[in-house]
Amino acid sequence: xxxxxxxxxxxxxxxxxxxxxxxxxxxxxxxxxxxxxxxxxxxxxxxxxxxxxxxxxxxxxxxxxxxxxxxxxxxxxxxxxxxxxxxxxxxxxxxxxxxxxxxxxxxxxxxxxxxx
Amino acid sequence: xxxxxxxxxxxxxxxxxxxxxxxxxxxxxxxxxxxxxxxxxxxxxxxxxxxxxxxxxxxxxxxxxxxxxxxxxxxxxxxxxxxxxxxxxxxxxxxxxxxxxxxxxxxxxxxx
Numbered sequence: 001x002x003x004x005x006x007x008x009x010x011x012x013x014x015x016x017x018x019x020x021x022x023x024x025x026x027x028x029x030x031x032x033x034x035x036x037x038x039x040x041x042x043x044x045x046x047x048x049x050x051x052x053x054x055x056x057x058x059x060x061x062x063x064x065x066x067x068x069x070x071x072x073x074x075x076x077x078x079x080x081x082x083x084x085x086x087x088x089x090x091x092x093x094x095x096x097x098x099x100x101x102x103x104x105x106x107x108x109x110x111x112x113x114x115x116x
Numbered sequence: 117x118x119x120x121x122x123x124x125x126x127x128x129x130x131x132x133x134x135x136x137x138x139x140x141x142x143x144x145x146x147x148x149x150x151x152x153x154x155x156x157x158x159x160x161x162x163x164x165x166x167x168x169x170x171x172x173x174x175x176x177x178x179x180x181x182x183x184x185x186x187x188x189x190x191x192x193x194x195x196x197x198x199x200x201x202x203x204x205x206x207x208x209x210x211x212x213x214x215x216x217x218x219x220x221x222x223x224x225x226x227x228x
Binding site: 040041105106107109 | 149156157204206215218219220221
């Protein structure tokens with residue numbers, strides 16, 4: 001079946017602009033995660049949704065970052081006033097189980113964001 | 117912040133050899149997971165080991181967990197060129213229940 005889909009695969013934007021990154025999780029997966037991965041590093045947790053609500057947004061670096069999942073399926077990560085330090089690969093993952101039940105995550109291929 | 121630390125950072129071996137990489141972590145866990153990432157792709161889950169388990173196998177993969185030493189190891193036996201990838205350990209537990217924390221990874225190159 002279809003895996004986690006992320007669009008766009010690449011995004012180049014100018015410093016100060018607004019960007020939206022989209023994630024289509026695996027159908028039926030209730031848990032959705034956003035991670036950020038810088039070159040040579042492991043993924044860094046940003047935010048977790050269980051259904052429509054953001055159950056844990058403790059990883060968002062500042063208030064320029066915001067994510068929504070209005071119908072409990074597709075999620076959008078929004079970054080305002082982008083900075084060069086925001087350049088990274090943004091990964092989305094979904095899971096069929098609630099957080100805490102030790103379920104593996106299914107990752108998309110990520111969106112590579114470059115802020116010039 | 118990243119909890120797990122993989123060792124070595126990079127590993128180069130020939131096809132047919134075994135590859136071993138280690139992961140150390142700092143706080144108590146509920147489970148530990150290993151993922152593989154090919155260049156430019158997302159992460160693929162390999163194996164999950166719970167805190168009450170000591171060893172787990174999946175095909176050519178063997179994972180051990182020593183909670184007293186807060187460490188885990190991943191062994192890939194009879195490696196193939198297709199095993200070339202970065203390997204990450206991720207911990208789930210403590211006060212970050214369900215929020216996987218990844219290490220920086222081990223880059224494995226398998227040459228034919």
